[in-house]
Amino acid sequence: MVDMMPLDFQGGRFMRDRDRVKEALVVVAAVFVMIGLSACAQPEAPPAEVDSVALEPVNDLPNPYSSEDGWATLPDEREWGSTAGVDIDPDGEHIWAIDRCGANSCAESELDPILKIDSEGNVVASFGGGLMLFPHGLHVDPDGNVWVSDARGPDEEDLSQAGKGHVVIKFSPEGEVLLTLGEGGVAGDGTGATLNTPCDVAVGPDGSIYVGDGHEGQNTEDPSTVARIAKFSADGELIASWGRWGSGPGEFKTPHAVLFDSQGRLVVADRGNNRLQILDQEGNFIEEFKQFSRPSDMHFGLDGMIYVADSESAFNPSPNPGWTPGIRVGSLEDGSVSYFIDGAIEGHDRYPDGSNPEGVAVDAAGNVYGAVVSRGGAMVRSVRQ
Numbered sequence: 001m002v003d004m005m006p007l008d009f010q011g012g013r014f015m016r017d018r019d020r021v022k023e024a025l026v027v028v029a030a031v032f033v034m035i036g037l038s039a040c041a042q043p044e045a046p047p048a049e050v051d052s053v054a055l056e057p058v059n060d061l062p063n064p065y066s067s068e069d070g071w072a073t074l075p076d077e078r079e080w081g082s083t084a085g086v087d088i089d090p091d092g093e094h095i096w097a098i099d100r101c102g103a104n105s106c107a108e109s110e111l112d113p114i115l116k117i118d119s120e121g122n123v124v125a126s127f128g129g130g131l132m133l134f135p136h137g138l139h140v141d142p143d144g145n146v147w148v149s150d151a152r153g154p155d156e157e158d159l160s161q162a163g164k165g166h167v168v169i170k171f172s173p174e175g176e177v178l179l180t181l182g183e184g185g186v187a188g189d190g191t192g193a194t195l196n197t198p199c200d201v202a203v204g205p206d207g208s209i210y211v212g213d214g215h216e217g218q219n220t221e222d223p224s225t226v227a228r229i230a231k232f233s234a235d236g237e238l239i240a241s242w243g244r245w246g247s248g249p250g251e252f253k254t255p256h257a258v259l260f261d262s263q264g265r266l267v268v269a270d271r272g273n274n275r276l277q278i279l280d281q282e283g284n285f286i287e288e289f290k291q292f293s294r295p296s297d298m299h300f301g302l303d304g305m306i307y308v309a310d311s312e313s314a315f316n317p318s319p320n321p322g323w324t325p326g327i328r329v330g331s332l333e334d335g336s337v338s339y340f341i342d343g344a345i346e347g348h349d350r351y352p353d354g355s356n357p358e359g360v361a362v363d364a365a366g367n368v369y370g371a372v373v374s375r376g377g378a379m380v381r382s383v384r385q
Contacts, residue, residue, distance in 0.1 A: 057322040058291050061340035065368065065382035067355070069345050072121035072379055078102060078111070082377035084297075084358040085138030085148065092364030093119050096146055097371060097379055098135045104373070105152075107133045107161055114138070114146060114171065117379075119363075127175025133165045137200030137212070137257060137297075138359070144173040149198040151215050154185045161185075166194070168201045168211055179236050181211060190214065190226035193238040197226070200297075202258045202266075204281060207234040210266060212255035217245050218272025218319070219254075227252040229268065229283060242283030247273050249285035257297040261332060262304060269295035269308075274320050276308070278332070291337050292328045294320040297371075301362040305329055305338070309360035311373060325356035327370060327382070343370050343380050350375045 074080065078099075085098035095117050101109035112126035113135045128135070128148065136151035149168045154161035163185040170179040181195060188194030190213065197215035204210055214226035228243040229252075243252050253272025261267055265286060266279045274294045278286040292298075292308040299307045306329070313323040330337035343355035357370030357380060370380040 055290050057324070058293065058328065058337050059322075059324045059340060061328070061337060063340055063342060064384055065339075065341045066385050067341070067343045067345050067370075067380050067382040069348060069351065069378050069380050071381050072117050073123070074099070074115070075123055075126070080377050080379060082373040083371040083379060084136050084373055086359040086361045086369050086371040086379070087138050087140040087299075088361050088363050089116070089140060090142060090144050094124070095361060095363065095369055096138060096140050097369075098138050098148065098359075100135060100377070104377070105134055107155070107158070114148060114175070125173075125175070127171065131164070131169065131177075133161060136215075137198070139201050139203065141203040145178065146171045146173065147201045147203070149201055149211070151197045151199055153187050153197065166196060166198065168195065168198050168209075181209065181232055181236055188213070188226065190228050190241070190244075193230070193232075195230065199255055200257045202260055204260055204266070205264045206281075208232065208239065208281070209234065209236070210258050212258045212268065213241070214245075214252070215254055215256070217253040227255060229255060229258065229266070229279070231283075240283070249288070250277070250279065250283065252277075257295065259298055259300070261300065267298060267306075267332070269298055271295055271312070272319075276332075289332065289335055291335060292330065293323045293325075296358045297360050299361045301366065302364060304331070304333075306332055307360050307362055307368060309357045309370060311356040311358040314356060324354070326354055327357060327360055327368060341368060341370075341382050343372075343382065345380070351378070351380070355380050
């Protein structure tokens with residue numbers, strides 16, 4: 001601090017103090033200049049984090065549907081095993097479904113896991129036996145081709161599994177293998193065309209192929225875990241990939257299902273983050289929705305409503321406390337949720353209080369199909385009353 005004694009008393013001291021004040025001002029000015037330059041040199045701030053405030057559970061909604069099991073009869077007295085994938089044929093009536101070979105794996109089975117079923121519950125076509133370990137996501141394109149992801153890798157001690165898993169296979173409606181994405185039996189690192197436990201697949205409006213790659217993100221805190229969208233050309237060449245493990249915009253913790261809306265936007269069921277993410281076709285984040293609970297799969301009805309299946313919220317410990325598993329029906333235009341299909345089947349030995357479908361599809365008549373993994377597995381059909 002500058003001494004405030006009278007100037008005539010300070011004599012030569014005044015000159016020395018004045019010089020010190022001038023030097024101090026120069027130093028202060030220099031510091032501010034350096035701070036300003038440093039700020040200008042900083043990289044651009046990262047995108048703002050999406051609001052992560054937890055929502056109150058959306059459970060108390062009307063259910064105008066009645067659910068049933070046992071409507072579909074599998075051949076040779078075969079019983080349903082776990083199933084995660086279901087979609088609708090282009091005719092709007094038949095469904096295509098995955099059955100994990102009467103169990104929760106096809107690793108030791110030659111049964112056909114891919115089934116085409118008519119509205120009366122009859123299996124009219126089947127294929128894929130011996131080709132997959134863990135059939136998971138299923139997508140039917142506008143030409144009727146059936147795409148299936150194999151979301152596990154081989155057991156190295158079981159030579160019969162060698163060369164299987166970590167792929168997406170495109171079948172013709174008759175079961176001919178038309179294309180394979182990834183390298184069978186080889187786990188990718190999330191940087192190239194080799195896949196790693198791919199969850200799901202969808203064909204975009206221009207014919208490009210989008211794969212939700214990486215099933216393990218919800219089970220780890222390892223940021224190197226594969227969690228991305230891989231985009232391929234129609235003939236299977238890798239175009240680009242985006243995303244990484246995390247909870248920010250455009251990051252994923254298991255991109256469990258992928259789907260395009262009527263605007264050509266990519267909808268991703270980011271299950272480990274309990275949200276739907278909306279991206280453009282180049283991977284740019286647009287918005288997110290958390291009011292549809294913990295999404296495992298989704299499907300658009302002809303009315304434009306989205307049907308979102310939650311299969312995991314009741315697990316113990318719950319990854320989404322307070323939320324009830326089932327199918328929520330709503331709109332991505334305004335974010336409203338209108339109905340909740342609990343999938344309860346009166347008198348059922350396994351699902352009297354509700355079922356937890358991992359896959360969902362809606363036929364042209366508005367019937368909703370829930371592909372259930374837990375408690376043995378089932379294909380539950382819900383009909384509007």
